[in-house]
Amino acid sequence: MAKLHGARIKRQEDPRLITGNGNFTDDIKLPGMVHARVLRSPYAHAKILSIDVTQALEHPGVLAVYTGKDVNPVMQPVPTSWVVPGCNIKPKPRMPLAEEKVHYAGEGVAFVVAEDRYIAKDALEKIKVEYEELPAVTHQEDALKEGAPIIHEDVEGNLAFDWQPAEIEDEIFEQAEVVVKQRFYEQRVVPNPMETRGAVAQYNSGGGEMTIWCTSQNPHIHRMVYSEVLGIPESKLRIVAPDVGGGFGAKIGVYTEEALAGYAAKHLKRPVKWIEERSEHFLATNHARDEVIEVELAGNKDGTLTALRVVNTANMGAYLSTMGAGVPTIDFGLMITGAYDIPKAAVRTYGVYTNTTPTDAYRGAGKPEATFQIERAIDLFAHEIGMDVLEIRRKNLVKKEAFPYTNAMGLNYDSGNYQLSLEKALEMANYEELREEQKRLAAEGRLMGIGFSTYVELCGLGPSKVAGAIGFQGGLWENSTVRVHPSGKVAVYTGASPHGQGVKTTFAQVVGEKFGIPIEDIEVYSGDTGSIAMGWGTYGSRTTAVGGGALAIAADRVVDKAKKIAAHELETSPEDIELKDGVFQVKGVPGRQRTFQEIAKSANMAWDLPEGMEPALEAQSFFDPENFVYPFGTHICVVEVDKDTGKVELKRYIAVDDVGRVINPTIVEGQVHGGLAQGIGQALWEGTVYSENGQLLSGTFMDYTMPQADFFPEFETAYTETPSPVNPLGAKGVGETGTTASTPAVVNAVMDALRSYGIKDLEMPLTPEKVWAAMQNRRELV
Template identity: 50%
Template sequence: MTVVTPFEGIGASVKRKEDLRFLSGRGRYTDDINRPGQAYAHILRSPHAHAAIRGIDLAAARAMPGVVAVFTGADMVGLGGLPCGWQIHNKDGSPMAEPPHPVLAQGKVRFVGDAVAVVIASTRAAARDAAEAIEVEYEVLPAVATMEAALAPGAPAVHDGVAGNLCYDWHIGDPAVNAAAFQGAHKVVEFELVNNRLVPNAMEPRAAIGDFDPTTGDYTLYTTSQNPHVIRLLMGAFVLQLPEHKLRVVAPDVGGGFGSKIFHYAEEAIVTWAAGKIARPVKWTADRSESFITDAHGRDHVTKARLALDAEGRFLALHVQTLANMGAYLSTFSTSVPTYLYATLLAGVYTTPTVYAEVKAVFTNTVPVDAYRGAGRPEATFLLERLVDVAAREMGMDRIEIRRRNFIPNDAFPYQTPVALQYDSGDYVATLEEALKVADWAGFEQRRQAAKAAGKLRGIGISTYLEACGIAPSAVVGALGARAGLYEVGTIRVHPTGSVTVLTGTHSHGQGHETTLAQLVTDRLGVPLAQVDIVHGDTAKIPFGMGTYGSRSLAVGGSAMVKAMDKIVAKARRIAAHLMEASVEDVEFDRGTFRVAGTDKTKSWGEICLTAYVPHNYPIEEIEPGLDETAFYDPKNFTYPGGCHICEIEIDPDTCQVAVVNFTAVDDVGRVINPMIVEGQVQGGVAQGIGQALLETAVYDENGQLLSASFMDYQMPRANDLPPVSVATHTTLCTHNPLGVKGCGEVGAIGSPPAVINAVVDALRDYDVRHIEMPATPAKIWGIIHAGQRLAAE
């Protein structure tokens, strides 16, 4: 075997291995799979946000051509509902309200899109036609489409028995210490904002195929999921009540997830259960309109905040009150997003001595809300970075100086925040200074004046952010309400000729894991990249793992692989020592070569691998044959990427259109495995952040109808909405995982929205604008400009 050059290992911009099949149309997605004899499912969904079901007439539908079966919630009585994966406790210690979430509606529907019945037919068209023949008698009930309406006295109850539509009233921090800090403040800045609701809109809509083998009693689910093992656990144990060895979950290629494909959805349970009932495969594929009203939405916070400062502009205390929309039901991880993934990040990169946060989670008659790229950290960062800009303005300070003055200094790490988390490493000054340089912050005023001469309004905005990735450790999050472990697993299977198969519990939905994880093997074992195969996404092949989300795949999954490779190398050194008649302590290993220290005795990787499987000359009494090792890794702490994003925009005052003309992202993501993939991940996240800041929002009317339920009404960013994004990294290593990595998948979506809005507010400085809510649409800007012109005229 040829020993690989180091250029394929850690730090190399290797082209993505998986792109050849994707770009040539050879990807294998769930909708590409067709099982012999499969039928097709169409789900009848509620047109009402809130209604009692008084009757369902299925006779006409069952008589339609091609119909195999029709089921309603009455057929699934006795099965479990969709579970929530994280329990939160109220301020008084009582558990949150956790109403049942039936797979098919039973008695009531609670949002437009709630599943009422499923038709299974020989074709998709036949199933759709039959669904239209189902007659449902609804008694339409008053709906609450906003948190304000849901919390109003006497508001209609989304769930019977949930008082005031409140899921929980939670807090973190010391309220007495916090209140005392405000008493001595030189200045208190008060601020209120909305973090707008988003629809994820992954490139690939969700799909699911249920299959059942009557000869063995085995079920198989093919699904568009970021964590197949968790789906198997939740669906098998809690919903369908199947033993895990009788349920296989396969998630092949996944065309984008962004968090929306973490969760266990009703459709997965429906097709799996139905396949057993009719003894043939059942396939469901969402269309885009269906995705808008069934995929979990993201964000949707309303927050009031108060920041106390001393006379020098140093932060003394932060008090935050947030309302978080849960939608009609609790999605899998929804309850953790506004609590342990949001409020624990409110210290940001600053030395604020005391932070107290109160969060109320509210049920409304809308699509359930859950994690979306960044999950709580973008919400915290947007609040904090807008608040810092407002504070700088009201204190008469420079926006850069107020940040520098409050940064956590480099010599303070490990740094214990007042909201539970302890940061292990960071250099916030360095990322700031690099971003200012790349963005040419010093030359901005000259560009502003040139734009003004051309009749344009130009602004620049900054965001210095921090996030938490690789949620951990299991014992801690378990004590905080998580109902699952958050470790990861890696199996390194070395073959007799030296090639390697990696079995990982993480998953890929576009991040390039098949390349990046292979680079870890190349770097450690010296195996050429082409001879490393990454296997994921099939519970029948891989050990129990927790999937991919929260930028955990390298920090947690990669670390498990490193531990497994350490076992491989330790065993291989013992074999090499035997072959070279040396002590194990004297055998060195470096990228494919075993050497006796201080001699010219060597053995190649291939020789050792072959010996392990053909043990003719082998210490069989001391070492088992084979080279196949598994390791589990449970992190000691989160990882903490951070950085600085700078956005420069231009507004045409005639059309009020915002053009993003420059964007700079300097991020500390820990050790960089593949710079090209990091750059792509950051750019993709920035695109989503710009989308939230300027274009995207989910809008409901007072009756709970989603008005922005198609691309005609929900504006996604396009190529001409995005500028070239300058990406750079400044590395401080994570101190508690063996790779030193921190995570890069979410940073772009976290740092960019406040940078964009800060730039828009800066461009409107002559109109005395304190804040503009996302998305900063031309209509909103037109109102600001023309209101200012009227005031000037008066």
């Protein structure tokens, strides 16, 4: 049988999706189902003086209108699920509906349920809310200023937390030969999966069971939290993530609307559907990034880096969302030295409340920001000392011999070979020739730029002990179950909850390889807490490293048991049995064998099993890795900036990634492409704009630039394979590498193109207008 591990196999997910047979949340239709909509605050900051729902309730077809007064006393607030220790953190509970005050434009004020979606929307217009508008503040630095509007009365100075895990002596910077200082602004972006959020809730008023189908990346976490919010025991609450149309971090979060749908379903004894519209999504679903990052990088004139000090002032929005506080602290702060051997480092992060939509994880979560600041700073350092940006990287990248390597923040990088990916990328790019071309074009007055990103990121979350130590309100192990049916067909159940990553196929390849059976014989199930053991979901590029780890262990257990049964039937010892191509064979005795299907039948019939053996052929594993995994690589971006318009043209993009052992190269490439599009999107086009009084001005796809097909050249990708030693598959995780690496590669390339103008840095997104204006200003100065 052909090898499955490492094979380019087309996806098992696809037949349903390409024929219109997917089952997304909004596709679910239940008998008697009614529709909900949320009335949202038009103000960023206001007192609610009164709410009058009389007219809305009288509107034909309206079943209920709930306000905070109705639901808040009988529901629990949605909590902050990452309570970072040691930083005086002040999470503010998020009530299902705002009652006294609204804290950002879009916060829910009333929840309407009606016979159809159109009526529900009509009814919103009939609710009369009297507000007293208050001054609002949207930028974190403004919110920290004295006299700034206070978002939560008991949080002084709007400071949600102040995290400083390590300090560094000023003398190191005072005495350093070279210190480069730079302020970066990692702008606010919106994850924007193509399917917005939504939920369908159904309650059985007899038995008290509730099912909520919702757009979730982690249904077990949603069950754990919604159980408390709704006061329904975990044993009676079933959360199902059906087909989920992308997440990118936005669907990790625990929100209020899904719980309100549950509450209404129970109250009305009717199934309730709530589906977010896109312009609503822009207000109501977590945003991301929005960090002011101040960097000081010290070193010697020969290019040796000696110390790094970073201050991150992070805009958390109006609440500390589910994982929000962990992003600019743990995720960002512990990775600030990137792939470089910088002996000393320190970080401080201020988390700030503002009158904006809360920020939380978005593809990479903290690591893109960490990578951005160090990749940009190292370029600035090289320019300062007149060294080539490639040379300074070669000099400071962690050496292959140093692994496992402990960085200055105390993280232990599992494995790596940074030089290998760098050299491979240089070869693909034909680097020397690129620099020649740059000179030729410069002579013609054209602006070409080449940018690097030699990155490493932390993923494969992660050891549960560490999760506990860093205040993460959950475990980070994962479960997989392998169940062999009497026919020899196999069902796999995993607590990971994929939503586009191709896990159905990838996991089937792992099991098919272990058992020697075709992947068509294997079905992978996920996303249903009613049938799947506790697990923690899909985010942080953890599914293959952790869930796949559990899967490999469970599959091995099945093989062990099957071998015992085969040995029993073939009257030999299990050690003499080998499994090859789906056949249990007595070593060295051709013909003495049992097929996988025969053993499956024997195990399930249990007519004649070895003494003391339990029937059936099934195994489960709960795998808790000893460490995170650290994928890495080198990206090279080539751009040309149009002198007349400031438009950045992406000429080439080369990505060499090392994500550990690759199970399906096509799926891995797809993940890289998607990540690149989002990371490049942040560098060049995407960005959120608030007005001074807190109105979201970039609240639709007309105003917020989503990357489109003709924005990109064909990406040139390749990979190296350095297995991770911390999980059975040697996998490292690929979901977030593209996003993490690409943003600084693009910005470095544009800055390289603009060097003749003396422009050191520009804030993202690097729109034509911004680049053009910078060139004009510089001309005036010269």
